[in-house]
Amino acid sequence: MFGGGGGGLDPRKMEQMMKQMGIDTEELDATEIVIRTPEKELVFSDADVTVINAQGQQTYQIVGEPETREAGSGSDAGEDTAIEDADIPADDIEIVAMRTGASEDDAREALEEADGDLATAVEKLEAEPK
Known part of the structure; x- marks a missing residue:
């Protein structure tokens, strides 16, 4: 998408290119993320969260290793x-x-x-x- 290989692209250049295309990113200081499904809960306690705003649509990217629990076993x-x-x-x-x-x-x-x-x-x- 961005030319030859992409693997060695400088993160600053990538950020500049994204800004030029109208894509803003922001780091979110999250302490815990919980994804609930009918069968289980995925709990991310130490995750990096990036909010990507592109053309008015927000996308959340979570990077981390979740703990898996049975549905309904959490404190909520x-x-x-x-x-x-x-x-x-x-x-x-x-x-x-x-x-x-x-x-x-x-x-x-x-x-x-x-x-x-x-x-x-x-x-x-x-x-x-x-």
Whole structure:
């Protein structure tokens, strides 16, 4: 498309050519991207996202390695979905334990009762007498 080989094209020249054709690119500072299908969720935690705007149409390019989960197992699952121990991220347990001064076991239990909601778990633990 852009002449001989294309593999050795200077990224700055490529960007200039794209601008001349009316194509703008922008890096998006995304912390997490989730793609949901009926069967599974693809979760990109450390991905590079580029927004490409060409002729008024935006295209998102995601570069990274996703973690695959069963559909409905993420933190945005419905309220009726029970969260098992393995589904509560260790980081969430640590955050709740540090914020409240509770043990990790108590933090995990509070998160399970709160269906993984950090704020609700913290409120529950802070309301309990120590």
